[in-house]
Amino acid sequence: MSIPLTLENKVALITGGSRGIGAATVRMFVAAGARVVFNYQRAKDQAEQLAKECGASNCVAVASDLSSIESARSLVDAAVRQFGRLDILVANHGVWPPDDAPVERMSDEQWHSTVSINLDSVFGLVKHSVHQMKSQRRIGKAAGNIVLVSSTAGQRGEAFHCDYAATKGALISMVKGLSTELAASAIYVNCIAPGWVNTDMSAPALNDPKTRDGIFNKIPLGRVGTPDEIAGPILFLCTDYAGFITGEVFNVNGGAVLVG
Numbered sequence: 001m002s003i004p005l006t007l008e009n010k011v012a013l014i015t016g017g018s019r020g021i022g023a024a025t026v027r028m029f030v031a032a033g034a035r036v037v038f039n040y041q042r043a044k045d046q047a048e049q050l051a052k053e054c055g056a057s058n059c060v061a062v063a064s065d066l067s068s069i070e071s072a073r074s075l076v077d078a079a080v081r082q083f084g085r086l087d088i089l090v091a092n093h094g095v096w097p098p099d100d101a102p103v104e105r106m107s108d109e110q111w112h113s114t115v116s117i118n119l120d121s122v123f124g125l126v127k128h129s130v131h132q133m134k135s136q137r138r139i140g141k142a143a144g145n146i147v148l149v150s151s152t153a154g155q156r157g158e159a160f161h162c163d164y165a166a167t168k169g170a171l172i173s174m175v176k177g178l179s180t181e182l183a184a185s186a187i188y189v190n191c192i193a194p195g196w197v198n199t200d201m202s203a204p205a206l207n208d209p210k211t212r213d214g215i216f217n218k219i220p221l222g223r224v225g226t227p228d229e230i231a232g233p234i235l236f237l238c239t240d241y242a243g244f245i246t247g248e249v250f251n252v253n254g255g256a257v258l259v260g
Contacts (some may be wrong), residue, residue, distance in 0.1 A: 005239045008033035011083040012238070013076065015039050015066060015125065016093030018047035020199030021149065024227035025090060028235050030054040034088070037079035039064040066093050067116050072124025076132060085136050088238050089129040092149045094118045094167075098204045100160035111163050118167035122148060126178065133187055143186040145238040148175055149230075150249070152195045152257045168193075172249055179247030188246045190237045195253025196224040220255035 012029050016022040017038025023046075029036050036059045040047035047061035060082050064075045079086050095117045097110055126146060133144035153161065154168030172191055179189040196202055196215055205211045206224065216222060233250050236242055251257050 004032070005235055005241065006033050007088070007235070007238060010034045010087040010238070011079065011085050012036045012088035012090060013038070013079040013086060013125075013129065014090040014092060015075070018043040018050060018061065020201065021194065021197060021227045021230045022090075022092045023050055024231035025092065025234050026050060026054065026059065028228070028231045029088075029238075030058050032235060032239075035059070035083045037062060037075075037082055039066060039075055039093070041065050066121040066125075067113075069120050069124035069127075072121050073128045076125060076128040080132055086129055086132045087144050089125060089144070089146045090149070090234055090238075091122045091125050091147070091171075092234075093121070094149070096164050096201050097161070101163075102160060103162050106163065114163035115167055118164070119170050122171060122174070126174070130182065130185075130187060134185055137186065141186070142188065142243070144188070145242075146178070146182075146187065146189045147234050147237050148189075148191050149234075150175075150191050150193045152193055152251070152253050154193060155249070155257055175249065176247055183246060188237075188242070190242070190246060191249045192230060192234055192237070193249050193251045193253065193257070194225060194230045195219065195251075195256040197230055198224050198226055218256055219253070220258070223254065225252065225254060 007029055012034045014022055014025050014036055017026045018040035026036050026038050039062050051059045051061040062075060062078045064071060095114055137143035148171045150171040151168040153165040154172050158165040175189050175191040182189055230252055233252050
C-alpha cells in the first residue's frame with residue numbers, strides 16, 4: 001500500500017525558491033498539494049517560469065532581497081494576503097561568499113552582510129510566521145511547521161568562511177530553543193543540514209580543480225547531493241509522518257559531517 005506524503009490544504013512560504021534547493025522544494029510542495037509563495041532576488045525570469053510551471057493558482061513568486069529583519073515581515077504578509085493563512089515556513093535562502101577570507105582580512109562589510117542575510121532575516125521570518133501561525137491555530141491541530149536550512153558548516157565550522165559557519169551554527173541553536181518554546185503551541189521547528197549540493201551557489205568550488213577533489217574526498221558517498229535529495233527531507237518534516245519530530249538537525253550530506 002502506497003501512502004503519499006501530502007501537504008493538502010497547506011500554505012507554505014519558501015525562501016530562495018527560484019533556483020537550486022529552493023526551486024526543488026517549491027516543485028515538491030506543489031506536487032504534494034500545497035499552495036506556495038516563494039521569493040527571489042535577481043532571478044526574475046527563473047522565478048516567473050517556475051511559478052508558471054507550478055500553476056498560478058498554486059504558486060506565486062514575490063521579489064524580496066531578505067537582507068534585514070524588516071524585509072522579512074513584508075514577505076510573510078504577502079504570503080498571507082495571497083492565500084489567507086500560513087502553515088509552513090521553509091527558510092532556505094542564504095549567501096556563501098565563495099572566496100576564502102582569513103579572519104584577519106575578512107571585511108566588516110562581508111561579515112555584516114552575511115549575518116544580515118543568513119541570520120537576521122531568518123529571525124524576522126520566524127517571528128512574523130509564528131505570530132500568524134498562533135493566530136490561526138485550531139484546537140487539536142498542528143499550528144505550523146518551520147524548517148530552517150543550515151549546513152554541515154554550522155556543526156563543524158568552515159575554515160576561511162567563519163561568517164557563513166557562524167550564521168549556520170546560529171540557526172541550529174535557534175531550532176533547539178524554538179522547538180521547546182513553541183511545542184506547546186503545536187508549532188514544529190526542525191533543521192535540515194545539507195553538505196555540498198550541486199547548485200549555482202556551490203558551482204565555483206565544485207568546478208575548480210583545486211577545490212573539487214578535496215570536496216569529494218571528504219564525502220563518504222563519493223559525490224555531492226542533488227537539490228531533490230534535500231527537498232525530499234524538507235517535505236517529510238512538514239508532513240504528518242513527522243508528527244513526533246521537533247528540535248532535530250536532519251543531516252543530508254552523504255556522511256560528510258561524520259568525517260570532517
